Amino acid sequence: MxxxxxxxxxxxxxxxxxxxxPAIHAESRPLAASVWVAPGEPVPVAEGIAAPRTPIESGARWGAPWGTSWLTVEGAVPVEWAGRVVEAVIDLGFDSGMAGFQCEGLVYRADGSPVKGLHPQNSWVRVAAPAVGGERVLLHVEAASNPMVPFPGPTPLGDRTTAGDEPLYRLGRLELAIFDEEVxxxxxxxxxxxxxxxxxxxxxxxxxxxxxxxxxxxxxxxxxxxxxxxxxxxxxxxxxxxAPAVPSAHTVCAVGHAHIDTAWLWPLRETVRKIARTTANMSALLADAPEFVYTMSQAAQYDLLARHRPEIYAKVRKAVQEGRFVPTGGMWVEADTNMPGSEAMARQFVHGKRFFLEEFGTEIREVWLPDTFGFAAGLPQIIRAAGCTRLLTQKISWSRTNQFPHHTFLWEGIDGTRIFTHFPPVDTYNCSMMGREIAHAARNFKDKGRASTSLAPTGFGDGGGGTTREMIAMAARMRNLEGSPKVVWTDPADFFDRAEAEYTDPPVWVGELYLELHRGTLTSQAGTKQGNRRSEHLLREAELWAATATVRTAAEYPYEDLDRIWKVVLLNQFHDVLPGSSIAWVHQETEQAHAEVARELTAIIEQAQWTLGGEEAGPNLFNPAPHEWFSIPAGAAGPAQPHHPCVVTKRAEGGYVMDDSLIRVEIDACGLVVSAFDLTRQRETLPPGATANLLQLHPDLPNEWDAWDVDRFHRNRVTDLTDADFLAVQPDSRSGAVVRIGRSFGSSTVEQTLSLRDGALHIDTGVDWHETEKFLKLAFPLDIHADRYASETQFGHMFRPTHTNTSWEYARFEACNHRFIHLAEPGWGVALVNDGTYGHDVTRTVRPDAGTTTTVRASLLRAPRFPDPHADQGPHRFRHMLIPGANITDAVREGYRVNLTTPRRGVATPVAPLFTIDNDAVVASAIKLADDRSGDIVLRVYEADGGRATALITPGFEYSGLQLCDLLERPVPEDVSAHTEGDTGVRLQLRPFQLVTLRFTRTPAQGAH
Structure with a gap:
């Protein structure tokens, strides 16, 4: 048998x-076709429909890369087809697979109203059901000739300036056909x-x-x-x-879905059209299948649809009101969650949830991140503070070393917050409802015996497309079928309700959800990452200065500008943009957007400073007071001066000694740091014979996914860049004196400036990078015995082992940090802070003298060739600070400080701060006016050291009320000890890493702005 x-x-x-x-559309008649090719970028629908056409036939070539062709098909239903179901079959030249990764189309009626999208698995358009015979057929197709970007090799197709103009596709079947439903x-x-x-x-x-x-x-x-x-x-x-399923059969909750990358192998303008095609398709499918439920996340995509295609958005709104088209996710985009800073991650939820509340009256509780490349340990608290309680992801199934032990579990973050989390065992966020996928979900489910329900996001995705009528039909057959899991259509909230009800005591996973793949995304496209970091800090400063100007001078607060700019920054944190895994076109636009954001925010900051200084203010620099730098605007009459000027002297054996009376740094003739001595604690930072500030170059050709991956074997070969082209000392107005170093290697050059300020070694590295398939790191061996190190994440830090005792630690050979890494022995530590890098590694060895060398290496640049063959080419600048003797508080403070921008103008006299905080462990992440324009002042703080903290917060303005709030600035039940101390302020008692948002109501006399 x-x-x-x-x-x-x-x-x-x-x-x-x-x-x-083939017998589904066996009987057919050809349609007449004509075409107009739009010059340049896409045109409005009315213009595309009205443009003159020229005849075209099946088999003709069409579609230059990134072009738009308006195709018109017309004909008549034969009289003898009366009573039959008739469809138009329009094949734009589809490859049978790769829905969303090639040519696509959106079909319109003669009046310009949208009908549905076309892709390889959905090339039909219903014409009559049933036909009366003789009907005229006239359909217009906005056909996008997006290139199939080939995996994995380099290609010019990702940049419209190099993509060429040769047609990519050949028209296939253009016919009217009888749809045989029985077949x-x-x-x-x-x-x-x-x-x-x-x-x-x-x-x-x-x-x-x-x-x-x-x-x-x-x-x-x-x-x-x-x-x-x-x-x-x-x-x-x-x-x-x-034959019915057995009562104990696993239940798969199918959720109609089309994962649409907000940008990836296509630019944002094409994403707008992908959203339109997909939502038009799904709106039509909802009308035909009463059991079907469709969900879409990413508030930004709803917003793009509403602004660019309001007629399709109207259909979406109607379906949302009917409960069939279900918003989910609660974020502005499905962002990367490793690299966005604390406030940016919070604002993803603020702007996402607020959109859904205002547009649909929907309070989203589920976070929907199927394709994000791992999850930072600070995220659970942010999720809970936004009013969400559940998380869905799938990408962890891509891990290559360890198999994650659960599919349904509680995820615990750095502060102890737990989030009910599901990880679909179907192992895809593009389920096509094939029996093999559903069977795999049941076999693979790791929580058997305790739970019996899992979720399957069902529909073509990445490039959109969505669910098809075939998927719905297959799900109907598996609703109750012997030998198969039971399949039911549901929405995310209903699924989570089921899962939580049946699994009341799920296992707990503590700490980050690390993806054992795509580690290169922490470094690829350095310009995009540095632009993001700069934008985040400028937004923080702009809100702070604008709020101060409003309170002190009644200046208008720039609500609209800040809201718009935040959304630009959040959009570019999408999980294929900030990670650096998109085509060249995307990163060009992202870096342009970041430059414009910097220009606008600098103008907002300068305007606020001029307003605070009055008309007689001069062009003075912003100089934050040492204790108040992280939360309080202050002014000074000139640039900052070091408390301990650096003295540079010549070493006897070549090189230089730098001394600022706090640390002494020795630099050899090659420009390498051979000693960093903490004069206060009489402690050497470097191991005997070691050299720091060491640039190291690795070959970097991963097995697959060039821009995404760094494979462990890259460490097998390393070139230490020790040759110096020049080594010189020059005076410096900030430090007293600096040491400059020049190097060259391959086709690239490096210039570094080393300086000492306030007990820290500042390293400014400029790289003119012209390598390919190489990986550049900056190494700092440290004389520290530590089995773990601290790495900053959102609203705190997490600890990672320095050893590789288990396969889980072994697989974490490249990891993410924000502004600092900190290593310590009891009583003494070292911090390495940065202004825009994320990837790093930490390794440890035991020396012959039995001492331990722990080496921290910051990842600076890669040179992957796919999907952008010119990724990272050109000039870059990185700033790092090595701080001997630093504790965690020092690391937090200096991490913020190195990322502060320096406005060109400032106030002539000091400005009274809006808040003072008497405990350095309690950090203000945001000071702003409330988004509802009430005039209230919002202060967000968190405990940064990882311990209990009590802090007195003293407002620098009169207030009549105080509320504890969620991230959306709505009152919440008190989960923190807070009480007012007379007229002096508010005393908080915070748990380790606890995040608190406070809303102060200003007295009526101060008014709202």
Missing amino acids: HDDRLLIEGRLARVLAERIV WELVQDLEVLGELMHEMPDNPARRYDIARAIERALDAIDLQNVNATASAARACLTEVLA
Whole structure:
């Protein structure tokens, strides 16, 4: 019987492909076609429809890369087709797979109203059901000739300036056809049963029953007249399709879905059209399938649709009101969650949730991040502070070393917050409802015996497309089918309600959800990452200075500008943009956007400073007071001066000694740091014989996914860049004196400036980078014995081991930090802070003297060739600070300080701060006016050291009320000890890493602005 089954499988595959599927649209008539090619960028619908056409036929080549062609097809339904279902079949030249990664189209009626999208698995348009005969057919197709960007090699197609203008596609079938529903239903019957037969080795009796039923059905088909014999074939399958599932069968909750990358292998302008095509498709499908439920995340995508395609958005709004089209996610975009800073991660939820509340009156509780490349340990608290309680992700299944032990669990963050989390065992966020996928979900589910429900995001995605009528039909057959999990359509909230109800005591996972893949995304496209970091800090300063100007001078607060700019920054934190894994076009636009953000925010800061200084203010620099730098604007009459000027002297054996009376740094003749001595504590930072500030170059050709991956074997070969082209000392107005170093290697050059200020070694590295498939790191060996190190994440820090005791630590060979890394022995530590790098590694060795060397290496640059063959080429600048003797508080403070911008203008006299905080462990992440324009002042603080903290917060303005709030500035029940101390302020008692948002109501006399 085993051999018979294999024969049946082979027979079924051929008969389906060659005879039955073609019979769905067997009887057809050609459609006349004409085309107009839009010059340049896409044009409005009315213009595209009205433009003059020239004839075109099936087989003709069309579509230059990134072009738009307006195709018109027309004809008439034959009279003899009266009473039949008629569809137009429009094949733009599709590859049978790769939905969303090639040419696509959006179909319009003659009046310009949208009908549905076209992609390889959805190339039909319903014309009449039933036809009366003689109907005129006139359809317009906005056809996008997006290139199929080839994996994994370098390609010019990702940049419109190098993509060329040769046509990419050849028109396929353009016909009117009778849709034979009975044949189509037979295809779905056979697809489901064929997959089920293949996927059930543990139930041979059921398997053989299905095999024999399929065999009888195939025998009943007349291969020369499938349409006439389809009903007879279906009758042979009725019994096996009617057998019900066992009561204990796993339940798969199918959620209609189309993961649409907000930018990736296409630019943002094409994403707008992908959203339009997909949502038009799904709106039509919802009308045809009453059991179907569709969900879409990313508030930014709803916003883009509303602004660019309001007629389609109106259909979406109607379906949302009916409960069929379900918003989910609660974020502005499906962002990367490793690299966005604390406030940026919070604002993803603020802007996302507020959009859904204002547009649909919907309070989103579920976070929907199926494709994000791992999750930072600070995220659970942010999720909870935004009013969400649940998280869905899938990407962790891509990990290559360790298999994650749960599919449903509680995820605990750095402050102890726990979030109910589900990780679909179907192992794809683009489920096509094939039996093999559903069977895999049940077999793979790791929580058997404790839970019986999982989720399957169902629909073509990445490039959009969504669910198809075939997926809905297959789900209907598996609703209650012996040998198969039970499939039901639901929305994310209903699924989580089910899962939480049945799994009341799930296991707990503590700390980051680290993806053991795509580690290179922490470094690729350095310009995008540095632009993001700069934008985040400028936004913080702009809000702070603008709020201060409003309170002190009644200046207008720039609500609209700040809201718009935040959304630009948040948009570019999408999980293929900030990670550096998009085509060149995307990163060019992102870096332009960041430059414009910097210009606008600098203007807001300068305007606030001029307003605070009055008309007589001069061009003075912003100089934050030492204790108040992180939360308080202050002014001074000139640039900052070091408390301990640096003295540079010549070393006897070449090189220099730098000394600022706090630390002494020795630099050898090659420009390498050979000593960093803490004069206060009389402690050497470097191990004996070691050199720091060491640039190291690795080959970097991962096994796959060039821009995404760094494989561990890159460490097998390393070139230390020790040769110096020059070494010189020059005076410096800030430090007293600096040491400059020049190097060259390959086709690239490096210039570094080393200086000492306030007990820290400042390293300014400029790289003119022209390497390919190379990985540049900056190494600092440290004489520290530590089994773990601290790495900053959102609203705190997390600890990672320095050892590789288990496969979990072994796999974490490249990890993410924000502004600092800190290592310590009891009583003494070292911090390395940065102004725009994220990737790093930490390793440890034991020396012959039995001492431990712990080496920190900051990842600076990569040179992947796919999807952008020129990634990272050109000039870059990095700033790092090595701080011997630093504790965590020092690391937090200096991490902020190195990222502060320096406005060109300032106030002539000091400005009274809006808040003072008497405990350095309590850090202000935001000071702003409330978003509701009430005039209230919002202060967000967090405990940064990882311990209990009490702090007195003293407002520098009169206030009449105080509320504890969530991230959306709504009152919440008190989960923190806070009490007012007379007129002096508010005393907080915070748990480790606790995040608190305070809202101060200003007295009526101060008014609202």
